[in-house]
Amino acid sequence: MKVLLINGSPRPRGCTYTALNEVAKTLEQEGIETEIIQVGQKDIRGCIGCRQCKTNGQCVFDDEVNVVAKKFAESDGIVIGSPVYYASANGTLISFLDRLFYSTLADKTMKVGAAVVSARRAGTTATFDELNKYFTISQMPIVSSQYWNMVHGNTPEEVQQDLEGLQTMRTLGKNMAFLIKSIQLGKKQLGLPEKEESVHTNFIR
Numbered sequence: 001m002k003v004l005l006i007n008g009s010p011r012p013r014g015c016t017y018t019a020l021n022e023v024a025k026t027l028e029q030e031g032i033e034t035e036i037i038q039v040g041q042k043d044i045r046g047c048i049g050c051r052q053c054k055t056n057g058q059c060v061f062d063d064e065v066n067v068v069a070k071k072f073a074e075s076d077g078i079v080i081g082s083p084v085y086y087a088s089a090n091g092t093l094i095s096f097l098d099r100l101f102y103s104t105l106a107d108k109t110m111k112v113g114a115a116v117v118s119a120r121r122a123g124t125t126a127t128f129d130e131l132n133k134y135f136t137i138s139q140m141p142i143v144s145s146q147y148w149n150m151v152h153g154n155t156p157e158e159v160q161q162d163l164e165g166l167q168t169m170r171t172l173g174k175n176m177a178f179l180i181k182s183i184q185l186g187k188k189q190l191g192l193p194e195k196e197e198s199v200h201t202n203f204i205r
Helices: 015-029 064-074 091-103 124-136 156-161 163-190
Strands: 002-007 033-038 077-083 112-119 150-152
Touching: 002 015, 002 064, 015 033, 015 077, 015 112, 015 150, 015 156, 015 163, 033 064, 064 091, 077 091, 077 124, 077 163, 091 124, 112 124, 112 163, 124 150, 150 156, 150 163, 156 163
Parallel strands: 002 033, 002 077, 077 112, 112 150
Antiparallel strands: none
């Protein structure tokens, strides 16, 4: 069992990493393998809607997205971490996620997902909502915690002083481990839910 943790901050060891690392340590203690992947400072362009991924099996722009897509296909869960910029996620991270979730052809059903956000003060809930939408459109259960998954601080040292935020990260890790293990058991006993053929309705005709 493995969880990917995506660091959308341009600072590899900043506040977002501090939060993700707390989740990762807890997952490891629960017997779940983890990998933190740094994408926030990479040169990642947005999706251009060419749909070549549906033919080629991967994004036409062969960068970090295609590298992570293979790992995502093999993982049991993913945690997406972002700093807050203007009450929104880092733009580079959004470009990365748009292409990752659209171009990855492997079934995401019942992979578990969680969003983690970091801010000096505000904008966290809007960013949290924004990131969770990638999971809900992909039939991925969202992992919750004792509070919304956020930490506060302007430096990693200040985040370390956010005791409630760090506890929220540890609870998130424990809940994620439990859900992954439970889904594994469910797959063995019940299999995945039966899917209907997709229906797409266009409202303008």
